[in-house]
Amino acid sequence: MKTFKAYRLEQINDEIIGSVQTLTETDLPEGEVLVKVHYSGINYKDAMANMTKSPIVKQYPFTPGIDLAGEVVESIDDRFTEGDKVIVTSYELGVSHDGGFSEYQRVKAEWVVPLPDGLTLKQAMILGTAGLTAALSVDQLEQHQMDQALPVLVTGATGGVGSISTAILKNLGYRVAAMTGKSEMHDWLMSLGAESIVDRETFMNEKPRVLDREQYAGAVEVAGGEVLSRVLTKVTYNGTVSLSGLTAGVKVPATVYPFILRGIHLAGIDSVYCPIATRKAMWHRLATDYKLTDDQFNQIGHDVIILEELSDKLPRILSGGAKGRYVVALV
Structure with a gap:
């Protein structure tokens, strides 16, 4: 990886401006697991992060996105190896730790959930938080x-x-x-x-x-x-x-x-800091007895967008103009 794209928020003259920027690995935050992000999803919290005078983000520049799913590139934690497919949702991701609107992201190992059998990475982000x-x-x-x-x-x-x-x-x-x-x-x-x-x-x-x-x-x-x-x-x-x-x-x-x-x-119901064991159990259920049908996945995750469309889509979440889930494709 030499460079990659991310949707970044910057504070310019008391205004928050979002744009797609080119970053390098040195721009990533600390963490034990480096993930090549395949998909993310848009949540209400992400739309709030995009606001001027955001109640979510405290320091800029910043990459929002409280959900991501992708493939492990590097890990210094023995629980994960290169090629593992994983999900990361909530905790501090996209709040005080750079988030999922990025082609690569480095995260804490204790936030990472293995992708359960029965779900694709895209389906995981149709679900997300x-x-x-x-x-x-x-x-x-x-x-x-x-x-x-x-x-x-x-x-x-x-x-x-x-x-x-x-x-x-x-x-x-x-x-x-x-x-x-x-x-x-x-x-x-x-x-x-x-x-x-x-x-x-x-x-x-x-x-x-x-x-x-x-x-x-x-x-x-x-x-x-x-x-x-x-x-x-x-x-x-x-x-x-x-x-x-x-x-x-x-x-x-x-x-x-x-x-x-x-x-x-x-x-x-707290999905931000719920224990990792509970989190894994719920993802297992989402892949088994709670699993949506293919048609339901298509109905809910009907709108797949790219990073360049985030500036337009995020305000629609705040105005109540969205239905289901927007999925952000990064591959």
């Missing part, structure tokens, strides 16, 4: 037996976590009620496996109650805020709500009634 979060969310729901007579509610269903959760739940035999405010996405969600669509505006305009009719066996919840408070009141006895996001806010105007009268479980 969103897929890991979805797997953790569904796993929490399954730890408490769900009433299959009722549907499972998935909020933010057109996003990465929501769309992948919809597909996983459908494949496991659950009925899925997918919530969205985008009427143009209804057919797409149904093609992924949603049985019904819940209009977000209608859902939020209903009169709030401390306990509502038991409508859902459980929920994959990515919004937080008032959305979460309303979801909790509609889940059936002993149901679970897996919470992984805060797009509707961090304050939850809720009561204790769903918890003490219905035994509702609220499971917090």
Whole structure:
């Protein structure tokens, strides 16, 4: 490797400017494993990193991208050898450590997960952090037996976590009620496996109650805020709500009634620092019993882009103008 391309953020006159630059190996951060990156994926956190006055990035120049999948080129850690196919998601990648929007990246060995049999590198990045979060969310729901007579509610269903959760739940035999405010996405969600669509505006305009009719066996919840408070009141006895996001806010105007009268479980989902053993177990499930069909992979990871397109695509994530997952091809 002499030179390679990366999407770099620079601070110029109080503005953050992103561009594709040519780098050398000396530009890479410290780490035990050097990876030739084949694919990355775009996440909400990456779009936030691209903002002026970003809450994510503290030092520039910087390479964003909290996900990558590729092939080991060099390793000073005995767990990995040249040619190994690997996945790296979250931890400090793309936050305080240069990330996956680069043809090569050096990472810490303790962040690296071997690519499980049954997944390609591209499929791994169609999933990425969103897929890991979805797997953790569904796993929490399954730890408490769900009433299959009722549907499972998935909020933010057109996003990465929501769309992948919809597909996983459908494949496991659950009925899925997918919530969205985008009427143009209804057919797409149904093609992924949603049985019904819940209009977000209608859902939020209903009169709030401390306990509502038991409508859902459980929920994959990515919004937080008032959305979460309303979801909790509609889940059936002993149901679970897996919470992984805060797009509707961090304050939850809720009561204790769903918890003490219905035994509702609220499971917090952390895909950033979850233990490596849990991480490997979830990637194994994503390659086996949680695996998406080829058609679902194509539907969710329908848009494959190159580094030069990131400047255009990243702002669309913040504006809510995306569906599923953008995959960045680096080979």
